[in-house]
Amino acid sequence: MQKKADYAEAIKTKYPEQIIIAVAKDKNGKANPVTIGWTMLASGEPPMLAIALTPKRYTTAAIRESKCFTVVYPSEDMTEFAMFFGTHSGRDCDKFAETGCKISPAERIDSVIIDDAVANFECILESEQAAGDHIIFVGKVIACHINTEPKGRLYSVAPGHKLGGVKKK
Numbered sequence: 109m110q111k112k113a114d115y116a117e118a119i120k121t122k123y124p125e126q127i128i129i130a131v132a133k134d135k136n137g138k139a140n141p142v143t144i145g146w147t148m149l150a151s152g153e154p155p156m157l158a159i160a161l162t163p164k165r166y167t168t169a170a171i172r173e174s175k176c177f178t179v180v181y182p183s184e185d186m187t188e189f190a191m192f193f194g195t196h197s198g199r200d201c202d203k204f205a206e207t208g209c210k211i212s213p214a215e216r217i218d219s220v221i222i223d224d225a226v227a228n229f230e231c232i233l234e235s236e237q238a239a240g241d242h243i244i245f246v247g248k249v250i251a252c253h254i255n256t257e258p259k260g261r262l263y264s265v266a267p268g269h270k271l272g273g274v275k276k277k
């Protein structure tokens with residue numbers, strides 16, 4: 109049975125929501141990570157991933173300038189990094205330098221990968237589409253990396269940016 113609800117109430121049923129960290133270099137070559145909840149697989153062949161960013165994010169300009177970005181699946185133990193990357197702007201600081209999050213150069217794009225993440229996807233910008241108050245960037249995946257250790261992914265588990273792991277059945 110269903111009952112009528114307004115959007116704000118109904119959308120709270122979405123948890124757990126996957127989160128990713130997108131990384132793009134700015135025009136000075138600084139790699140800037142941003143935490144993103146609104147993301148999806150957009151194509152299987154060729155593989156493409158989509159992320160939604162508001163126009164005011166520093167990362168939005170960085171992706172438009174560099175025309176590429178990394179999509180990172182953070183691990184359960186990366187809560188502090190994900191919260192820092194999602195509450196500070198690259199306009200004001202160097203997020204990787206300030207947190208000490210370990211990174212390596214990406215192989216095929218001018219970006220970086222995060223060493224301790226579950227997985228990293230190197231994407232070249234395929235398209236962007238305005239969608240209300242966000243812009244959807246679609247990236248074609250041209251290289252992937254997975255952790256050699258088994259690690260669980262990090263999710264948004266409740267409203268208010270509460271992050272945590274999700275038990276597998």
Ligand SMILES: Cc1cc2nc3c(=O)[nH]c(=O)nc-3n(C[C@H](O)[C@H](O)[C@H](O)COP(=O)(O)O)c2cc1C
Pocket residue numbers: 127140141142143144145146147160161162164165166167168190191193194195196197198199264269
């Ligand atoms: C868990 C979480 C999820 C977020 N999801 C999004 C999102 O989907 N899109 C977005 O534009 N901002 C999202 N944000 C906010 C940005 O990460 C935040 O504004 C960040 O500081 C922007 O960094 P930048 O200015 O360096 O790009 C999220 C933040 C958190 C903590």
